[in-house]
Amino acid sequence: MELILDILSWFFLLGGSFFCVTGGVGLLRFPEFFSRIHAASLTDTLGAGMILVGLMFQAGWGLVLPKLILILLFSLIAGTTASHAMAKAALKSGLQPKVVGNLESDSGGAPSNS
Amino acid sequence: MATALAIVRLNDLFAVVMLAGIYSLLSAAFFVDLNAVDVAFTEASVGAGISTLLMLASLKLVKRHEEKTRYKPLLALGVVTITGALLIFGTLDMPHFGDPDAPAHQHVAPRYIEDSGTEIGVPNIVTSVLASYRGFDTLGETVVIFTAGLGVMALLLVSRRTKEESKKLVPADMRQQIILRVVAKMMLPLILLFALYVQFHGDYGPGGGFQAGVIFAAGIILYTMLFGLGVTQRVFKPELIALLTASGVLIYAGVGVACMLLGGNFLDYSMLSHDPVHGQHLGILLVELGVGITVAAVMITIFHKFTWRTVKHKYDK
């Protein structure tokens, strides 16, 4: 039983770290802001979720488990909402995503409804 | 150190605020490394959280870039250098940092650590030192926070005419920020509940009055930012908050006076109950409650006063 828990933990922790690192590298290498938000927030949420689940397998049935679940919930909600707010604020202040090719609409790449 | 130097040299005040937040976060990391979890908790929540928010609120009132001083303050520099050198010279006689032979480590710390279990019986020694052994200092800190709130209230007075008009502030168009508002409404009860948890769990884990007050205020500040000042002030009326600011300090000092009336010294909690250890528990509970109330109320007051200033110009004819 211990061994299964350890293997599961290893899997989740390593997977989570891998996703976090790819997110970080993406943050540096993507060409412009909106694609960076994509990389950072998607891999961030997945990586954080996997790391926290990996930690949950290591915790006993005590107070630590509900706290980890709470961190996971808050992280998911807060992270996604924060990236939504950032993208919206950037759009409102005039930052346009880079598009390749022509578009008929005059507003560049921003969708017509927010 | 690099962040501190950058804070001094930069002219762009917004970058300064951000760097101050990072500096607080790094200090919190140091405290965690030194195994001081309570201090790290307070530093993270106050320094990286509330300070950044309050400084941003005040930045909206002033210009974003620092003006260049028109004279060279050489005399001030000289005075500061001499005073600093004298202070450093004075500390040369003190024992080294972490020296096991220092009087603080020989007498004071062992007494607290060894006797806290039997005399007070609270598992978190930091709370027992803060609230009981050094309760008078903590009363002073609470009064300092209260005075800061008083200062802000006195400097940014809200006149009665504008108070009437603030009641007419209607909530803004909901469609503008709907996702944020829904999420904030969902998270707010959890944030406030967590603040209460930290307040009363301070005896057993990291926590206590200061951190809890700050977390409570941060939740209300989130609500104010997203829903507007008028809506928030219908629930947290300025008069009520002002009353709460004072009542926190009153609770603290009141407990001290009650101990005197029951026959002990000022803030000697053992007198509060039939059993001294019980009395200590009760005293610490009440005192931390007072601290939490004052801290939360003062932070909310400061943020509301700053925010009111930025929208006031709409109502001054």
Next chain:
Amino acid sequence: MFAVTALAILVVMVLALARAFLGPTLYDRILAVNNFGTKTVLLLAVMGFLSGRPDFLDIAIVYVLINFISVIGILRFFEWSTKEPVEEA
């Protein structure tokens, strides 16, 4: 096992800091700081397990909330300072 994860998170924090210094626009920097904050929470949780002290999880919860509220605060600050606000307060 935890050490590997902690190391990976530290690497990501350094990368995020680099983006915070480089990022041409302001919003890049805000994104980098938010990411740094999320990684701090993860690092706190992992270090809590590394050193055997579960108290760190309380600090992690606080920091999730503080990070979120700070980013919202920064964004509102910029929304108000670039143009006249479209809504009350």
